[in-house]
Every structure is written in C-alpha cells, then in structure tokens.
Amino acid sequence: MSNGVLVIFDQNQGQVRHVVPEILTVARELGVGAVTALTFGVRASETLETLGEYGAAQAVIWEHEPFTRYSSDGFADAIVELVPQVDPSVILFPASAWGKDLSPRVAELLGAGLVTDCLSLRTDANQRVIATRPIYAGKALAEVAVETPIQMFSMRPNINKAISHPVKPQVLDWTPSIGENSFRSVVVEVRQAESGTKEVTEADIVVSGGRGLKAPENFALLDQLAEVLGAAVGSSRPVADDGWVPHSYHIGQTGKVVSPTVYFAIGISGAIQHLAGISGSKYIVAINSDPEAPIFKVANYGVVGDLFQVVPALTEEIRKIKANS
Numbered sequence: 001m002s003n004g005v006l007v008i009f010d011q012n013q014g015q016v017r018h019v020v021p022e023i024l025t026v027a028r029e030l031g032v033g034a035v036t037a038l039t040f041g042v043r044a045s046e047t048l049e050t051l052g053e054y055g056a057a058q059a060v061i062w063e064h065e066p067f068t069r070y071s072s073d074g075f076a077d078a079i080v081e082l083v084p085q086v087d088p089s090v091i092l093f094p095a096s097a098w099g100k101d102l103s104p105r106v107a108e109l110l111g112a113g114l115v116t117d118c119l120s121l122r123t124d125a126n127q128r129v130i131a132t133r134p135i136y137a138g139k140a141l142a143e144v145a146v147e148t149p150i151q152m153f154s155m156r157p158n159i160n161k162a163i164s165h166p167v168k169p170q171v172l173d174w175t176p177s178i179g180e181n182s183f184r185s186v187v188v189e190v191r192q193a194e195s196g197t198k199e200v201t202e203a204d205i206v207v208s209g210g211r212g213l214k215a216p217e218n219f220a221l222l223d224q225l226a227e228v229l230g231a232a233v234g235s236s237r238p239v240a241d242d243g244w245v246p247h248s249y250h251i252g253q254t255g256k257v258v259s260p261t262v263y264f265a266i267g268i269s270g271a272i273q274h275l276a277g278i279s280g281s282k283y284i285v286a287i288n289s290d291p292e293a294p295i296f297k298v299a300n301y302g303v304v305g306d307l308f309q310v311v312p313a314l315t316e317e318i319r320k321i322k323a324n325s
C-alpha cells in the first residue's frame, strides 16, 4: 500500500507559482495517500496557508540557513535525507527551470524513475501512476509509467486545474543534518526581471513575436498589446539569439514551454521547434502576412495581414472595450 505523495516546490518570499496549487490538486486526486509538501527559503512558512487551502496534510518547511540560497547538490542531498521520514511512493516537482534542475539529481540519488514535463497523471488498478507527456516536439502524447518503488514526475504548469480542498497541515518538525559545507554550489545572485515583466510560463495570455517584427524596437508594439491584455511577452528563438529581447523570452524546444489560455504568435512562422513550446496553449491566435505560414495549421484563430497594421488596431480595439466595460 502506498505512503502518499511528496510535492517539492520553490517559492519566492512566501509567494508560490500558479503551478503549486495545480500540483497539490493532482497529488490529492491520485488517491495514493496523504500529500506532504516541502519547500525552502526565506519566508517559506508563509506558503503554509496555500498548502492547507489545496489539501496538503503535512508540510515540511526549511527556511533557515543554509536553505536560504538555492543549491542543486545541497538541496538534493537534503531531500534524499527527508525521503525515509515521509516514505512517499510518488514525488512531484514543477517542470519549472528550478524543478528541471533539481528533480533529475534527486531521482539519480534515490535510484528512482523520473518522467518529466507531464501533462496529467492517473493511477491504474495497481495504484501505479501513469503519466501523459508530449513527445516528438508535442506532435504526439505518450503514456509512461516508472517501475521503481519511488515514482517521480515533474508537472507542466497551467495544464491542471487547482481545486481548493482546505485542511490544516501538520508541520513536520524535522531538519536534515546537512550543513553549509555540504553545499558544493550555491546561487550567489538572483537578478529580478524588470518590474512589470511577466513570466511567460506563469501567464494566462502570452503575446509573442518573431522575425516578422523586423527590428528590436518594434517589440514596443507587443509591449503595448500585452499591457492592455495583462499578458506576458515572449518570442521565437532567432530574435532572442540576435539580442532583440532577453533570452528569458525565448519559447520553444530549446527555450521555455508555455501553456497559457491564449497564445498570440505575431510574425512567427510556426517552425516545429517553436510549436514544441506552445502546444499546451488552449487557443493560438496567429497574425502573419503569409497565408501559407505553418502557424496557421495549428492556430485556432488567424489574421492574414501586416502585423504593423493589425497589432496597433487590435490594441486600440481592446483598449476601447476595456474602457467601456
């Protein structure tokens, strides 16, 4: 019989990403036992309310030194020490940059199988977890199970619905013996994104631009559209490679994977490597002057036209609608 699910996530000054309530909901709905949540860092205990809201029966919070600064190897060693205390059969991470860094290290140290970037999880008759994940750059979905006693998965954000299920989490008062000297690498500086810049992986609407914008200064058109929509701005890879926008904007196979409700692809051709990062979007809206552009094959809505005319007109119309509502 299973011993429940351990959900491991990062937080920022007491704030959790959208994906955390989503993963807690997935963990609870698996029905393989109680959910324990583990988080780290400065003000981590302020996440307790959210953990309780989404059904974590138990919480483990390490906000003391040396857990105030991220360390791949230090955190991985500490998690491995914790695992026998919780004895989970399933461990879940967000498929964020943080989760993608930490989860394989933990899997290797535990000798556990890890399935990354999962869209959903279910259990079979033997309480074995079956994950659904995209393959071939999002062109197909595979169902995958792992055969190790501990089954590990990382979950793509914005796919699963967060459903409230209030409980009062019990705080497990246990800290690993690991000390500062065990932290062989630490993050020495964290640079905040410019104020007002939304993170593409968290946003409900993403406005993304490609080479069709012709020059970096024309991204101002996308900033204006994003502002009226409350959206994040993203990009195709070549414009990030050419320094038109920060690398944090780059979406696709070699960049970030997004799954917003609405994804605007503006002056983006729709190369397979770009589509790999946007296939989880609920609606794709393409604006492109070439009616044969591959992006129209995947778009739910399309405008064949010059973005330099379409985008300002769209921004203006949305602004008017918002002003009148």
Ligand SMILES: Cc1cc2nc3c(=O)[nH]c(=O)nc-3n(C[C@H](O)[C@H](O)[C@H](O)COP(=O)(O)OP(=O)(O)OC[C@H]3O[C@@H](n4cnc5c(N)ncnc54)[C@H](O)[C@@H]3O)c2cc1C
Pocket: 209, 210, 211, 212, 213, 235, 236, 237, 238, 239, 250, 251, 252, 253, 254, 255, 266, 267, 268, 269, 270, 271, 272, 273, 274, 277, 287, 288, 289, 290, 293, 305, 306, 307, 308
């Ligand atoms: C190994 C590998 C990994 C890669 N990883 C990624 C990745 O992660 N993400 C990624 O994006 N790419 C990636 N690429 C690059 C990818 O193959 C494409 O080259 C890239 O996505 C094209 O970017 P784009 O759509 O901005 O430019 P283009 O392909 O040049 O498309 C520009 C589009 O703008 C349209 N356009 C031009 N003018 C206008 C106008 N005035 N109004 C409206 N539309 C206009 C054109 O019709 C065209 O469709 C990768 C490539 C390789 C080989």
